[in-house]
Amino acid sequence: MSLYREEILDHYKHPRNFGVLDDATVTVDGENSACGDRMKFALKARDGVLDETRWSGSGCALSMAGASMLSERIKGKKVHDIESITxxxxxQMMGGAIVQGRINCALLCFKTLHKGLDLLRSEQNITSTPMPITKKMNISEVVARWPETRLVLSEYNLHCVGCHASSFDTLEAGAKVHGMSEDEIDQMIDDLNIVISHKKQ
Incomplete structure (x- = not known):
């Protein structure tokens, strides 16, 4: 049994930060209808810092372990830093080798958390800091978050935005498949960040 597999089973059987947070600032629900996973995240924040978090739910080992692992990672961190998690x-936190059909299970915690962060910003007037694009980010994730990046990727001959591989390939991996050098990859990342920064102005 691999180390990652053991860790997932450990978090599934012995979930961290599981329970109710009565004095939560916000509480949000998440659901993966395809697998029947359900979860609730409760966040307590003060001065832009996540002081406490609790979660509860039911579902498969991946979804429940993901929530447990993520809750450990975000507790006590600044909201701006938590927003930078992709x-x-x-x-990667869950071992990286997640089959395509189970990705939604693994990412339910991420999607539920971000619903909570959106609500938290609204409740406490926390200004969202633009998250810079890095070469380790997933191609489809970048395009979904910033549609204006499609043109830049096309200019660098990364026309694989809609293909199956884009759902799990990083920008770096996709660029290397197309024969780009490290300098070219760095320039592409700079251009992508310029595009999204102009969009926000």
Whole structure:
């Protein structure tokens, strides 16, 4: 049994931060209807810092272990830092080798958490800090979050935005498949960040 598999089973059988948070600032629900997973995240924040978090739910080992692992990672962190966590980070946290049909299970915690962060910003007037694009980010994730990046990717001959591989390939991996050098990859990342920064102005 692999180390990652053991860790997932440990978090599933012995979930961290599981329970109710009576004085939560916000509480949100999440659901993966395809697998029947359900979860609730409760967040307590003060001065832009997540002081406490609790979660509860039921579902498969991946979804429940993901919530447990993520709750440990975000507790006590600044909200701005938590916002920088990506889907790719979650998959890597869980070992990386998640089959395509189970990705939604693994990412339910991420999607539920971000619903809570959106509500938290609204409740406490926390200004969202634009998350810079890095070469370790997932291609489809970048395009879904910033549709304006499609043109830049096309200019660098990354026309695989809609293909199956884009759902799990990072920008770096996709670029290397297309023969790009490290310098070219760095330039592409700079151009992507310029595009999204202009969009926000």
């Amino acid at each position: 889907e790719s980070d979650i998959l």
